[in-house]
Amino acid sequence: MNNEQMDALFRKVFGDVENGDEQLLGSVNGGAINREETILTNLKLELKNLGEVPECQLSSDRLRDAILSKGTMREPVSPFANWWKFAVPVAACAALAVFVLQMPRSQVIDEPDTQGSIATKLEQPSATLENKIEPNDVVVPPVTEQSAKVEIVLPIDQPTIVKKTSPSTVKNSRRPVTKPRPQYASRTTVSDQAGVGAPSPAAMADMVAADLKPKSSPSVAGIAAGALEGFENRDSGSTSRGSAAKPDESSPKVVIVTAGTNPDTRASNATEVDKKNVVFGG
Amino acid sequence: MSSLVASLVLMSQVLAQEPLQTQPLLQPVGAYQSAAWASVVDSLAVLPDIAGNPFGVAVLIDDRGYFVAHTSSLVYEPLTAKMSGGVEVKLGRIGYDKETQLVLLGAHNWVPEKRQPARLAPTVKIGELMVATVRGPVRGMLTSDSRPGLFLPSQRYVPLAEIQFETKDVPVGGAIVFDNSGGLVGILGAVLQPEMPLTSEQRFENAQQQAKNAFGPAGLTVAYALGPTILNRVVEGFKRDDHKVDHPSVGFFFKAGSGPGQVVVDEITPGSPCDLAGVKTGDLIMMANGTPIANVVDLAALLFALEPGSELTMRLYRKGDQIDVKMKVGVKTLWN
Numbered sequence: 001m002n003n004e005q006m007d008a009l010f011r012k013v014f015g016d017v018e019n020g021d022e023q024l025l026g027s028v029n030g031g032a033i034n035r036e037e038t039i040l041t042n043l044k045l046e047l048k049n050l051g052e053v054p055e056c057q058l059s060s061d062r063l064r065d066a067i068l069s070k071g072t073m074r075e076p077v078s079p080f081a082n083w084w085k086f087a088v089p090v091a092a093c094a095a096l097a098v099f100v101l102q103m104p105r106s107q108v109i110d111e112p113d114t115q116g117s118i119a120t121k122l123e124q125p126s127a128t129l130e131n132k133i134e135p136n137d138v139v140v141p142p143v144t145e146q147s148a149k150v151e152i153v154l155p156i157d158q159p160t161i162v163k164k165t166s167p168s169t170v171k172n173s174r175r176p177v178t179k180p181r182p183q184y185a186s187r188t189t190v191s192d193q194a195g196v197g198a199p200s201p202a203a204m205a206d207m208v209a210a211d212l213k214p215k216s217s218p219s220v221a222g223i224a225a226g227a228l229e230g231f232e233n234r235d236s237g238s239t240s241r242g243s244a245a246k247p248d249e250s251s252p253k254v255v256i257v258t259a260g261t262n263p264d265t266r267a268s269n270a271t272e273v274d275k276k277n278v279v280f281g282g
Numbered sequence: 283m284s285s286l287v288a289s290l291v292l293m294s295q296v297l298a299q300e301p302l303q304t305q306p307l308l309q310p311v312g313a314y315q316s317a318a319w320a321s322v323v324d325s326l327a328v329l330p331d332i333a334g335n336p337f338g339v340a341v342l343i344d345d346r347g348y349f350v351a352h353t354s355s356l357v358y359e360p361l362t363a364k365m366s367g368g369v370e371v372k373l374g375r376i377g378y379d380k381e382t383q384l385v386l387l388g389a390h391n392w393v394p395e396k397r398q399p400a401r402l403a404p405t406v407k408i409g410e411l412m413v414a415t416v417r418g419p420v421r422g423m424l425t426s427d428s429r430p431g432l433f434l435p436s437q438r439y440v441p442l443a444e445i446q447f448e449t450k451d452v453p454v455g456g457a458i459v460f461d462n463s464g465g466l467v468g469i470l471g472a473v474l475q476p477e478m479p480l481t482s483e484q485r486f487e488n489a490q491q492q493a494k495n496a497f498g499p500a501g502l503t504v505a506y507a508l509g510p511t512i513l514n515r516v517v518e519g520f521k522r523d524d525h526k527v528d529h530p531s532v533g534f535f536f537k538a539g540s541g542p543g544q545v546v547v548d549e550i551t552p553g554s555p556c557d558l559a560g561v562k563t564g565d566l567i568m569m570a571n572g573t574p575i576a577n578v579v580d581l582a583a584l585l586f587a588l589e590p591g592s593e594l595t596m597r598l599y600r601k602g603d604q605i606d607v608k609m610k611v612g613v614k615t616l617w618n
Contacts, residue, residue: 254579255431255442255506257472259383261354266338266455268354268383270472270506275430275578276538279548281437282531282585 001028001036009033013040254278318412319419321464325400326414327363327371329355336364336416338456340373340387341466342399343517347392349373350520352469353383355416355456360390365397377525379516381436382508383471386520400458402517403465406443406510413447413470414458422447422459427509430579437535439582442506443468459507468507528613530588532556538578539566545575547598555594555609562600569597 001009005028008021025033253272262269322341327349329338338355340363342348349363360374377386406427413422422445431442445459445468459468508516519527533554539546545567550557567575571594575581588594588611598605 253430255429255444255472255474257431257433257440257442257506259434261455262473262475264453265473265503266354266453267352267470267505268455268472270431270474270504272474273432278432278578279437279535279537280432280439280578280582281535282439282533282582 001032006036009036009040013037013044252276316412316462318460318462318464319414321398322400322412322414322458322460322466323366324397326458327365327373328416329357329361329363329373331357339414339416339458341414341458341469342397343402343466344399344521345394345397347371347389347394348376348520349387349389350469350517351385351387352456352471353378353385354471356385359387377520379519379527381433381438381527381529382440382512382516383433384469384508384516384520386525400460400466401464402514403461403463403467403510404514406461406467410462411445411467412460412462413445413454414460415452415454416457417452420447420452420454422505429506430582431506438529439579439586440512441509441583441586442472443509445470445505445507446502447505454503454505457505466513467510468513470505470507472506474504474506528590530585530590530592530611531613532585532594532609532611534561536567536578536581543576545578545581555612556607559607559609560605561596561598561607564600565605566599567596568599568604569595571595 005024008018008024011017011021012025252275254275256271256273256278258269258271260268325342327340327342328336329340329351331337337357338351340349340351340355343350356375360372362370363373364370371392372390373387374390375385376388378384379386406424408424408427411422411424412419424443424445426444428441429444431440432438433440443459447454454470454473457470458466459470461467515529516527519525531554533551534547534556535549535551536545537548538544547556547561547563547565547567550561550563567581569575570581570584573580573584575584585594590611590613592611593608594611595606595608598607
């Protein structure tokens with residue numbers, strides 16, 4: 001194959017066939033032209049598979065051509081252009097949320113199961129056990145403040161075991177005690193850090209119960225069960241509040257009285273804050 | 283034109299203040315008339331502001347000429363207060379309790395046995411009360427006698443009496459609270475602030491409107507008064523020769539822990555009884571004086587009820603061990 005015939009074959013493979021190319025290629029041996037055509041076809045495929053040209057090899061002309069060939073930038077598409085695609089899932093989620101919100105709140109479960117345990121779900125915060133204390137110095141586990149549902153399982157038939165959690169390092173990010181206390185509203189407690197390594201509520205209940213066990217005639221499990229029963233009935237109104245000196249625990253809020261005077265009321269401002277977020281001084 | 287507008291504005295302000303100035307002092311607001319008011323009105327003194335207008339109220343607690351008022355009732359001192367019958371008395375500060383923001387005022391040239399001091403009621407009952415404001419008595423309703431309160435900046439727990447009453451124009455700050463038998467049961471110190479709306483425009487408009495009308499939900503003023511328990515303690519301290527009030531303290535700060543019912547020590551005051559007894563920051567307080575501690579309010583109420591000089595035992599939980607500590611309750615001013 002001479003150069004003209006090779007050029008004609010190039011044009012044929014790359015789609016730029018000109019008049020007379022067929023005649024030039026017709027005079028070539030069929031085996032040779034097929035072999036060359038296969039090589040050029042593979043070359044064309046490999047060229048197509050080549051990646052982008054490295055930036056260092058870009059010339060301004062090629063860059064201009066590339067920009068011109070790609071045309072102007074496409075107009076940004078609004079994210080709400082295809083809102084109808086999300087309408088159905090959103091409506092389904094909304095319907096599910098309404099359904100869940102309208103469901104009646106789960107009731108307290110108090111059914112001893114076959115394994116002899118009592119499962120109690122606590123729902124309300126600031127509940128108190130003190131009104132449910134029976135005579136004989138019945139012990140109340142300090143399981144009162146609970147904003148989320150907590151399930152406490154206390155064995156009845158098994159002997160009480162005082163659980164002590166393994167000592168762990170108390171991560172303390174407090175300021176030095178010598179630093180003066182800031183004069184602003186009660187600091188929000190970092191509850192995630194407070195009491196790290198502390199015993200679980202059940203363990204604390206067991207420890208307190210074990211401490212006063214000699215003075216109490218009923219079993220610790222029975223005491224705890226009675227205390228937990230008090231949790232269940234805390235809203236029934238059957239409990240009687242103690243003397244007026246007892247703090248009002250009907251609300252988990254603490255009234256914060258700030259310093260200074262409001263010119264409109266000529267009194268200090270009072271705000272209600274959840275007692276979990278208050279630091280008391282004593 | 284501008285001078286005309288300015289004069290109109292000044293005139294409107296004068297007219298707006300005129301009813302307050304012409305209002306007789308300490309006359310019943312509305313139809314409130316009772317023997318209780320007649321029995322206490324002679325023990326009240328109206329404290330003026332700089333312009334001489336009625337601003338606050340003080341109550342006579344001792345025949346030596348000792349008056350108690352909330353610090354919000356005082357604009358300046360010494361001052362000349364007015365009592366019933368047009369009697370003027372010069373008052374000056376002789377004591378101050380920082381924890382409760384109550385002020386002890388002493389009268390100059392006081393003539394004993396002329397006026398009956400207010401009688402301190404030991405307790406207060408839920409129900410109707412008589413609130414002696416600077417404009418006179420108004421009816422109030424005691425809805426709770428033991429709301430957990432926290433005074434800043436001391437962060438001291440104080441049980442508060444929650445009182446609700448309708449007042450559109452009467453400032454209630456520093457008002458004196460009596461029961462219907464004329465017993466002194468509290469001094470108003472704070473008013474609950476309503477929750478502001480979210481948007482800034484509504485916040486501005488509603489804040490102005492609420493400032494003109496009243497505070498509290500639905501136009502009902504919710505105020506908090508120092509109840510008879512803390513008031514008795516303060517008055518007893520004021521009556522002493524040094525006019526000091528001893529609030530019990532063991533020198534530590536505590537807060538709710540991460541677990542339910544946990545109370546954790548937040549800070550120890552150096553040199554305090556807690557510090558000397560070995561209480562450490564991060565300790566969990568399980569029991570105090572043999573009483574299981576169920577939450578922070580329980581412990582705060584227990585500490586509030588202690589007497590200085592008494593003994594306090596606490597069971598602590600520290601790194602897997604239970605520790606018993608014992609200390610003597612002191613007075614906060616000794617180490618702070």
